Amino acid sequence: MALPESIHILQRIRRQYVQAKLWLYALQAVAAILLGTAILWRWKFEAPVLALTAIAILACAILYFILRWRAVSSTTLQQVARHLNRQYPQLQDSTELLLHEPANLLQKLQQQRVSEALQQLHPEQDKTFTLRSTATYTFLGLALLLSVGILYLPAAPLVSTEPESIKVDFPDAPVAAADTAAKIENILISVSPPAYTGKGAYRAESPNLRVEEGATVTWRISTNKPAQLQLEVNEQKPINFKQQGNSYSLSRSFTAAGLYTINLNGQKSAFYTLEIIPDNAPTIQIQKPEQYTEVLFGQPQRVTLQAQLTDDYGIREANMIATVAKGTGEAVKFREEKINLNLSGSAKNYTVKQTLDLQKLGMTYGDELYFYLQAWDRHRGYTRSETYFVQIEDTAIVESSFDMSMGVNPVPEYFRSQRQIIIDTEKLLKEQKNISRSVFEERSNNLGVDQKLLRLRYGKFLGEEFESGIGPGGGIPEGEEGHYEGDGHDHEEFADKNSPEALLDPYMHKHDQEGEATFFEPATKAKLKGALAQMWEAELRLRTHKPKEALPYEYKALRMLKEVQQSQRAYVAKTGFEAPPLKEPELRLSGELNKITAPSESRTIKAEKQLPNTRTALQWLAKYKQSGKYKPADAALLEKAGQELAQQSFTKPGSNLKALQDIRTIISEMQRGEKLCSSCLVSVEKAWVDLLPPAAQTPQPQQTVRSKLAREYMEQLK
Known part of the structure; x- marks a missing residue:
């Protein structure tokens, strides 16, 4: 029977080990709990990402402590005995005998000897096990410092709950009525890309938009007082916003680029660009085979197809259309078959690599295969590759040729x-x-x-x-x-070229x-x-x-x-159509000219003057530079010239945006009777001059030389 004193020693060592281990695990869990609590206390649920992170840290800390507590609590006296055997060689690897009844006299004697050695060593009073407490205390200290920093150090919120508002300028707004007029307090622009792009909705960071083709743009505007808001695109009829109190919204899909303004109570904002990202059609690049491939006799009747298919938003479907031609002449037959392609790769780049078995397609010697690849993207894009030809060589068909000049068929029969x-x-x-x-x-x-x-x-x-x-x-x-002169044969290199036979040959x-x-x-x-x-x-x-x-x-x-x-193939030309003879010889030189009249049709083509308002505005600008005076009615002229400039900018949005804004500034200053902006005039003049087509070159009159010395000099030059 095991000795009680030895059993008590083993139990005391196990209890000390469990308590020390649980204390370390508790400190580690407390460090994580402090960090998660500090994050949750500082930002609460204002930042969803941080709140979820803090909750996850707390849950992981609690779960970690529970799992470690269960693992440590399951430590047995047998594990303690094995640990003492490793620590103390005096026990002779026999500490486990104290936990069992001795089966014979030898085990009983060994048990008494181990018990005496264990009582002399007193392992319950010594530190028989080591714990990695340094890393635990370091982790706890870092967690305390971070928690204190999060709780007490001043810091701005990491995540803004409200999206940033977009600023829109109104150059036509009068300065005097700025305090009493309606103002835009907040503008949010969201873009919902079409389904074929596979993208989610996002917010625009600027009023200058660049969206996908077919995307829906939504403007949400709030004002300080009720007002009339309109959206004007490409100088067309304005569209009214939907009003709900002081909040306004408008959604519209766009497929073409242009310029737009936001009108507030009749006042136009600056011009802003609307660019469209087009949906490109898929591209197909075939690396193998060549455009014309001939499978020779004895070669495997298989063709390797390698191609690369790409698209900006992904490919919806791709296949091959193969046409097999069998027979010759008028008995040729065609069979068309659609073959699915083995696509591999990402959502935008696909690789095709497969083998076409010509025998499975029903082809034999002399047959031809015409095939092309076609692909559809997720929108309306469609692409078809060029046609490729594959022919199996046929050595069994003999096509005899016929030549009228020879009268003999020279093609052998065998x-x-x-x-x-x-x-x-x-x-x-x-x-x-x-x-x-x-x-x-x-x-x-x-x-x-x-x-x-x-x-x-x-x-x-x-x-x-x-x-x-x-x-x-x-x-x-x-x-x-090998040949040589005098070998009994007639050779051209050894023949006499001046002999009569050679001359008549x-x-x-x-x-x-x-x-x-x-x-x-x-x-x-x-x-x-x-x-x-x-x-x-x-x-x-x-x-x-x-x-x-x-x-x-x-x-x-x-x-x-x-x-x-x-x-030895022959070509026979077709018999062409012979036109009937003209009747010109019957009427020629007859002297009857009464029915012959000169053409009297005439048309007057008026040269259309391009950009008339722009030319008139440049003339006005030249006069203004000399006099420095203008009339309020001149604003209408600049408005028309600005429309021509905007019309030319629709094809390239953003090209003349600065000049259009400067025109709007000049018109506003005219309406208020202020001095016109000089830098704006320079920018507008440059844009108008660049807009005009280049002038046609006209010949210059020759300058007359008046002085006698100059005339003599010109004569000497001649």
């Missing part, structure tokens, strides 16, 4: 045989592992025989009717086989000689010779049982034969 040899060679390579060596060599040799027969058939078109013309020498270009028809008995042009003949050379190389490797090495030469031969086919 275009498909070379393709069949390629197919059989590839099949032999696939079955090589499953057949015996003798069968493999026999089939390879048979393919070499087929290649030879095909080469001989094509050789007839080049005049290879003799043994010397058959073989690689007939198709290998000049320079690849360009003017003679050599149809009875090999190499010349052909209907082909020199360029076509060279291509066909190259095809025969490739066939010879393929035959050599097939006969030596190397079909894998022969396959590239077979493909080259097929390519050259295809080029020969394409180069």
Whole structure:
């Protein structure tokens, strides 16, 4: 049985540990509670963000203390015993034996020995555990300092509960009636962007607005006394505000830029700009494939599509319209299919990367694919890319050409045989592992025989009717086989160019000689010779049982034969329409001119004078600079000139805003009979002069030279 004195020691150590730990956790929670309480006491609920922050700090502090209290309270005597084993080696890692009944004599003896050692050590009187109290006291001190600073230091509120008012100027308001006239006390302008932008409502910081296309602008104005408020946009009919006591409101959506003023009891404010942020259409950039792509024979019938789609507010839908063309001539058929795009990326930038399987689209050799991408944004924007073409090469179709001048069809008949040899060679390579060596060599040799027969058939078109013309020498270009003078052959580089045969050679028809008995042009003949050379190389490797090495030469031969086919197409012009002969020869030189009259139609075109009020205002300004006098009626002239300036500023809001405000100031000074602002006159004159079109250059009269010396000087110059 465990000794009671030892159990009491372990319980006392556990109680000391729990009390010390809970004291530290309580200090940490109190520090956080002090900080949250100070914030809540200083600003209360005037600042919602700070109030929510303070409440969150208080809740976290209380929850933290509860969780830590539960964790510390669950400390057991067994954990205390393990801790003492780590602290005191004298206990020989046997303190846990005091908590259990001894099972044998050995455990009982060890238990007595540990109990005696524990009583001699007196761990309940020593500090057997350490706590990180320094960080706790530091945190508590900082929290106290912050709390005192928040409570007692003078500070302005962090968040203003009322939005800042916007100031609007009224240059026409008389100074004498400033104390008694109605005034605007507060103006708030809020903007509600349209739904396609995905933005929330916001407040404008200035009366000069820059809003999204289709946005709704709301003006809320309060005055010191009842008044009449109107909104005037682009010098059009004013719109009345809705009145509720001394508060006024007006909402309107805008899709075009312009200038606006706020009229208070007939007095116009300064001009303010209204700019529109347009909704741009989506942009589509296709990186792959090229605008025209041809899938050659033997290549995978797949095309990789890579594109980039961007929009200022996001893309609503995007797809591909693919059209497959099958057949030739009048039997061609079209099938259109819509393919969804795999879009990835952010809400404004999308990346398209997918593979088009041409076989799944039902395409085969000779078919063509026309496709384009299209995208819609969240508004009315639509964009369509250019059309891209993908064609699968067809080597099985032979299009014969017909030339009336020749009367012969020079296109060979055996275009498909070379393709069949390629197919059989590839099949032999696939079955090589499953057949015996003798069968493999026999089939390879048979393919070499087929290649030879095909080469001989094509050789007839080049005049290879003799043994010397058959073989690689007939198709290998000049320079690849060594020749020398006196080797028994006739070579152009060793021939005598001054001999009679050489002089008559360009003017003679050599149809009875090999190499010349052909209907082909020199360029076509060279291509066909190259095809025969490739066939010879393929035959050599097939006969030596190397079909894998022969396959590239077979493909080259097929390519050259295809080029020969394409180069022999003929063009037949259509018969045009023949107009009936004119009757002019029947009436010409007949002498009857009574029915011929000169045209008498005439029109008078009056040159429209551009900006007449602006020109008149500039003339008035020139007179005012000389005399310094004006009439109250001149204000109407400046008003009309200002309207022309404002009309030209609608296309670029804000360009002449300063000049329009200066015109308003000058008109107000005229109405009050005061001296006109000189700097305003300079600004207005510059804006009017820039508004006028450039004057046409007129020739200047030559100046006459009056003095005798000057005349002599001019004569000497001539």
